[in-house]
Amino acid sequence: MLKQISVFVENEVGSLGRVTGVLRREGINLRAIASYDTPEFGILRMVVDAPEQCKEVLTREGFVVKISEVLAVELVDRPGELDRVLHVIADAELTVNYIYSFVIRNEKSPLMVMHLDDMEKADRILKESGIAVID
Amino acid sequence: MIWAKEETLSRREIEEIQLAKLKATVARVYEKVPAYRAKMDEIGMKPEHVQSLADLKKLPFTVKKDFRDNYPFGLFAVPKEELVRIHASSGTTGKPTVVGYTRNDMKMWTENVTRIAVMGGATEKDVAQICFGYGMFTGALGLHFGLENLGATVCPTSSGNTQKQLMYMKDFGTTLLVATPSYALHIGEVAKEMGIDPKKDLKVKIGLFGGEGMTEPMRQEMYKLWGEDMKVTQNYGMSELIGPGVSGECLELCGMHVNEDHFIPEIIDPVTGEVLPPGEKGELVITCLSKEALPVIRYRTKDISRLMYEPCKCGRTTVRMENLSGRSDDMLIIRGVNVFPTQIEEVLLGVPEIGPHYEIIVDRKNHLDTMEIKVEFTDDTLLDSYAKLGALEKSIKSRLKVVLGLDAAIKLVAPRSLQRFEGKAKRVTDLRNM
Ligand SMILES: [Zn+2]
Numbered sequence: 008m009l010k011q012i013s014v015f016v017e018n019e020v021g022s023l024g025r026v027t028g029v030l031r032r033e034g035i036n037l038r039a040i041a042s043y044d045t046p047e048f049g050i051l052r053m054v055v056d057a058p059e060q061c062k063e064v065l066t067r068e069g070f071v072v073k074i075s076e077v078l079a080v081e082l083v084d085r086p087g088e089l090d091r092v093l094h095v096i097a098d099a100e101l102t103v104n105y106i107y108s109f110v111i112r113n114e115k116s117p118l119m120v121m122h123l124d125d126m127e128k129a130d131r132i133l134k135e136s137g138i139a140v141i142d
Numbered sequence: 143m144i145w146a147k148e149e150t151l152s153r154r155e156i157e158e159i160q161l162a163k164l165k166a167t168v169a170r171v172y173e174k175v176p177a178y179r180a181k182m183d184e185i186g187m188k189p190e191h192v193q194s195l196a197d198l199k200k201l202p203f204t205v206k207k208d209f210r211d212n213y214p215f216g217l218f219a220v221p222k223e224e225l226v227r228i229h230a231s232s233g234t235t236g237k238p239t240v241v242g243y244t245r246n247d248m249k250m251w252t253e254n255v256t257r258i259a260v261m262g263g264a265t266e267k268d269v270a271q272i273c274f275g276y277g278m279f280t281g282a283l284g285l286h287f288g289l290e291n292l293g294a295t296v297c298p299t300s301s302g303n304t305q306k307q308l309m310y311m312k313d314f315g316t317t318l319l320v321a322t323p324s325y326a327l328h329i330g331e332v333a334k335e336m337g338i339d340p341k342k343d344l345k346v347k348i349g350l351f352g353g354e355g356m357t358e359p360m361r362q363e364m365y366k367l368w369g370e371d372m373k374v375t376q377n378y379g380m381s382e383l384i385g386p387g388v389s390g391e392c393l394e395l396c397g398m399h400v401n402e403d404h405f406i407p408e409i410i411d412p413v414t415g416e417v418l419p420p421g422e423k424g425e426l427v428i429t430c431l432s433k434e435a436l437p438v439i440r441y442r443t444k445d446i447s448r449l450m451y452e453p454c455k456c457g458r459t460t461v462r463m464e465n466l467s468g469r470s471d472d473m474l475i476i477r478g479v480n481v482f483p484t485q486i487e488e489v490l491l492g493v494p495e496i497g498p499h500y501e502i503i504v505d506r507k508n509h510l511d512t513m514e515i516k517v518e519f520t521d522d523t524l525l526d527s528y529a530k531l532g533a534l535e536k537s538i539k540s541r542l543k544v545v546l547g548l549d550a551a552i553k554l555v556a557p558r559s560l561q562r563f564e565g566k567a568k569r570v571t572d573l574r575n576m
Contacts, residue, residue, distance in 0.1 A: 013522075013525035013526070014525075015522075015525060015531075016556070017554075017555055017556055017559070045528065047553055048519075048531065048555075050525055050527075050528065050531070069557050070557075071519055071520060071521070071522050071556070071557060072522055072525075073522040073523065073525040073526070075525075075526065104527065
């Protein structure tokens with residue numbers, strides 16, 4: 008499984024930029040990022056190349072940060088591939104809490120980041136169905 | 143330890159002292175201060191009408207406005223030449239309140255502060271760092287003289303420049319901290335940011351807090367930051383009365399002992415002005431019995447408290463005033479409901495997922511009062527889902543509703559994003575009259 012960083016951000020001008028600014032300054036690479044709108048605040052979710060360091064620097068800057076585990080699934084770049092993965096999950100009666108994708112993969116196959124209600128089971132089921140899960 | 147024998151007198155002995163001093167003070171102000179004489183004449187009251195302590199309630203009140211109307215020295219009972227010190231408190235509106243001290247006043251003030259420092263656990267061995275702002279404000283120099291009188295080592299670091307404060311605290315081995323409770327919490331936070339753990343890396347074991355009220359949850363917060371074994375007390379006073387030294391908490395933490403041989407407290411109904419029986423909550427009124435330069439009769443403090451005459455486990459027999467539960471001035475009326483910011487604070491400090499700082503914004507939208515409360519979100523375990531964050535907002539809302547009977551909007555903001563205050567915290571912004 009992959010380590011994901013969740014950061015509490017206020018929904019106001021420049022708040023996402025403050026997070027990415029810290030990462031740039033510290034030379035931490037952003038692999039995947041997702042944020043959803045609520046009127047008041049948001050949880051920014053990211054996959055970075057140095058999660059522990061990322062948590063440390065952001066915490067020092069006054070952000071509330073949590074590291075949690077997510078599944079990263081490698082998709083073959085052809086139509087219906089994500090659909091296949093989601094059907095495997097649905098058939099196993101698992102719930103996807105959220106899903107987002109990697110930013111740039113330098114000509115590699117697309118990666119989807121997923122958080123599910125039962126991560127262990129999802130990991131096992133996906134692997135059993137021949138889907139490439141990144142460890 | 144108890145500093146003065148006057149703190150352990152019987153009720154009869156205390157009242158004898160009070161009556162003799164009250165008679166003398168009333169006679170003096172009637173003779174020397176035209177403003178007092180005019181007020182007494184208006185209701186046909188003469189000094190000789192004060193024959194018992196029960197007659198006190200017949201005397202007119204003194205209010206803040208009297209100080210402003212008689213700016214700067216109109217209420218003084220001695221010629222200016224006899225003053226050895228002048229202080230002033232700058233109100234947010236109008237002229238400052240000017241107060242003065244004769245040499246005897248200084249001695250009396252200093253003794254009162256020493257008593258309070260001792261109540262809070264101070265000894266001559268302490269290294270006391272005074273983080274109140276020096277200058278015209280009475281707080282800093284009041285504590286300064288009182289602690290020096292005790293024999294403690296006084297470091298007048300004043301307020302501000304928190305990093306430097308911490309450097310001195312560490313290098314001097316400060317054992318006693320004097321500050322407003324909000325500034326003490328701020329110093330603790332800054333220490334942590336600097337990688338200093340106040341519990342282990344500093345020697346501060348006594349906190350004498352004042353300048354603003356300290357709620358119980360704030361005290362708990364203080365233990366968390368500075369260590370469970372810290373002696374955390376607060377004391378009370380205001381420049382119009384003398385400065386700090388009117389009353390202070392002993393280590394039993396059951397209210398603040400009033401130095402009754404120098405001050406008589408009363409509790410009144412803030413609306414009718416009627417004196418309330420012991421134990422009832424209302425506005426605190428104080429009469430100063432020993433001041434030469436600026437005797438003050440029945441000063442309306444606007445602070446809400448109640449008086450407890452039961453003897454205290456600490457051995458002192460002086461009356462205790464309950465820790466303040468707000469100011470009659472700070473009271474907000476929101477949709478017709480009386481709200482004290484301290485009530486909100488008590489609720490918020492009981493929520494572990496948020497920090498101790500908050501901001502209340504009152505506004506009016508479509509002719510309806512609205513209240514928004516900003517709190518700093520600090521608990522990373524809730525970052526799993528929006529549902530958890532939403533549930534936190536909802537739980538704060540419903541706790542407030544139980545206490546206030548009002549709906550408030552809760553806004554979670556990032557840690558350390560709300561303004562910090564080094565003096566009196568300004569937590570309320572009322573946009574309704576702007
Ligand atoms: Zn006591």
